[in-house]
Amino acid sequence: MFRNREVRQFALFFFLLTAAAVFLGFIIHPAAGALAGVSAVLYGTAFFLFTKARYKSLVHISEQIDLVLHNADHIFISDAEEGELSILQSEITKMTLRIREQNDALKREKEHLADSLADIAHQLRTPLTSANLILSLIEKTADEKERKALLRETEELFVQMEWLINSLLKLSRLDAGIVSFQRATVDVNLLINTAVRPLLISMELHNIELRTDVPEGMTIQGDLSWLSEAIQNILKNCMQSAGDNGRIGIVCEDTPLFGEISIYDSGNGFKKEDLPRLFERFYSGRNGGTAGYGIGLALCKSIITRHGGSITAKNHPRGGAVFCIRFPK
Incomplete structure (x- = not known):
């Protein structure tokens, strides 16, 4: 306690004040001097005991903090009654939980x-x-x-x-989080054409038929470049699944609640055990012969979700895979 400079200064000031009060009291009357001395002793004792108790609580808090710093599993437990120390302990507890x-x-x-x-x-x-x-x-x-x-x-x-x-x-x-998306009105027809254009030659070489059905004037909000990248990754997945002489379809729907882009292929669809993990990074299916790196669909989902949209995949009842992208209005 007396290691604290403020406490030492206060004790010295109190001693000098007490000495002056007792001296003046004895000048006035011996009884006054005795009363001043007794009062000073009582006040000093009360202050000493109160301060000691407060410092004991502070030492306990310090020990708890030290345990938290050196033991990640330790939780700070507040046992103080109402008052400043209780508030302090409560704040330390919150800080401890946040750090944890x-x-x-x-x-x-x-x-x-x-x-x-x-x-x-x-x-x-x-x-x-x-x-x-x-x-x-x-x-x-x-x-x-x-x-x-x-x-x-x-x-x-x-x-x-x-x-x-x-x-x-x-x-x-x-x-x-260092990518800054442009928030602009994107014409869905332009978006689909931008995504499909780099793949047209490859589709022609593999004789893949592409059908599109996009309502005139349909728009969504987002970044044309990044969204076309996402759709292009889905199309690549569909091309791989459809194979030679396959079919790919893109059907869009514009409703008051959302804009939807559905992409389907004529391939074999997905294995049941693969469906929950299709968009996981580096997951390329349990089938050892599955080509790919498990990156395209993960990147696609990341782009779409950061645009506030959602993407799901399922097997079409008549065969093949279906990817459904929705952007809320």
């Missing part, structure tokens, strides 16, 4: 980052291994046509890697 929540969140983010880095390394290792094998084959192959075919295959692998890295960077930017 933030600490748990940081632990989860750290674990998620470690898992993500492991997944990224695994995803990049696959095309790199394939590229190395093809390059070794090129070195041993004398036939010019075969060498050109292997070079084209290598080029496709590097294109896949470039897409994977770009998609991962976009996901990271979205997760970090």
